[in-house]
Amino acid sequence: MKEDSIKISTLLITYNEINHIDEVIENITFSDEIIVVDSFSTDGTYEKLKSYNNVTTIQRAFKNFADQRNFAINQATNDWILFIDADERLTNSLKKEIFNEISSDSKKVAYMFKRLYFFKKKRIRFSGFQTDTTYRLFKKGHVKYDENKIVHEMPIIDGKSKILKSNMLHYCFNNAAHYKSKMEHYANLKALELSKKGKKPNIFHFYFRPFYKFFINYVVRLGFLDGKEGFYICYLSAYGVYYRYKALDKLIS
Structure with a gap:
């Protein structure tokens, strides 16, 4: 003690x-x-x-x-x-x-x-x-x-x-829906952070960055070994990246 x-x-x-x-x-x-x-x-x-x-x-x-x-x-x-x-x-x-x-x-x-x-x-x-x-x-x-x-x-x-x-x-x-809501909340805050730095999204951010996030976590970092839960997590982590740049696009448009 x-x-x-x-x-x-x-x-x-x-x-x-x-x-x-x-x-x-x-x-x-x-x-x-x-x-x-x-x-x-x-x-x-x-x-x-x-x-x-x-x-x-x-x-x-x-x-x-x-x-x-x-x-x-x-x-x-x-x-x-x-x-x-x-x-x-x-x-x-x-x-x-x-x-x-x-x-x-x-x-x-x-x-x-x-x-x-x-x-x-x-x-x-x-x-x-x-x-x-x-x-x-x-x-x-x-x-x-x-x-x-x-x-x-x-x-x-x-x-x-x-x-x-x-x-x-x-x-x-708790479940996939709960994790999705967390990803959206974090993405909105990250978009605000990026907007303050003057960042602008482009097609690279909307398509390559989410795909890369999924590939790294699911394949390179072996997310597939976590079963269906691993797929949900890796997919929604990638979704969070996509959502971040969509939110950024709305902030600056």
């Missing part, structure tokens, strides 16, 4: 996560502080969060992921910040490794987690996700998200970082 003097603030940003919220809150009860920034959920998520005595819930309009995460960071009061999404879970081995790391004399100020992906309850071993890592643990005052990257947000780390050995579980696909 971590030393009593070292405290963790666990942060979430949510929108319509009623299917995950009970399990994720239960998963992080070890935290000294739990703060959730909710983007005015309409499915009962906010009401469920308010029923927890150990959770501070703030409603705030969603601008983009980087902006929302930076706001959440500013609410934290403890030495260490742990970010978790509603569809993610920490394994017991990862929790132990977190405590061991932050209780040591290490000079690291940020840690990356390896994620294992699931389609419903089926493990997705390929399809482009076999090497996924993400920053989730930071020392207070050493991180800020780059607000020029409004989707697939990237933290700016002031100091050294490390990849932990244990895995985080990511239940990010």
Whole structure:
């Protein structure tokens, strides 16, 4: 366990996560502080969060992921910040490794987690996700998200970082329709990011880029070995690329 003097603030940003919220809150009860920034959920998520005595819930309009995460960071009061999404879970081995790391004399100020992906309850071993890592643990005052990257947000780390050995579980696909809606949401944000950079789509973006995305994930990165779920994931990832440039075309026309 971590030393009593070292405290963790666990942060979430949510929108319509009623299917995950009970399990994720239960998963992080070890935290000294739990703060959730909710983007005015309409499915009962906010009401469920308010029923927890150990959770501070703030409603705030969603601008983009980087902006929302930076706001959440500013609410934290403890030495260490742990970010978790509603569809993610920490394994017991990862929790132990977190405590061991932050209780040591290490000079690291940020840690990356390896994620294992699931389609419903089926493990997705390929399809482009076999090497996924993400920053989730930071020392207070050493991180800020780059607000020029409004989707697939990237933290700016002031100091050294490390990849932990244990895995985080990511239940990010409820079904194909759910994943499609996520791809469209991310694509709209990415289109806005590209428009601010003055980018313009062309026939290459509409046809070659989606095909290349599918080919890489389904063939080169062995998505076909994930069965029908692998096909859905690789196809919808390619669809997300196509949708991105269609959205960009609408923004600039």
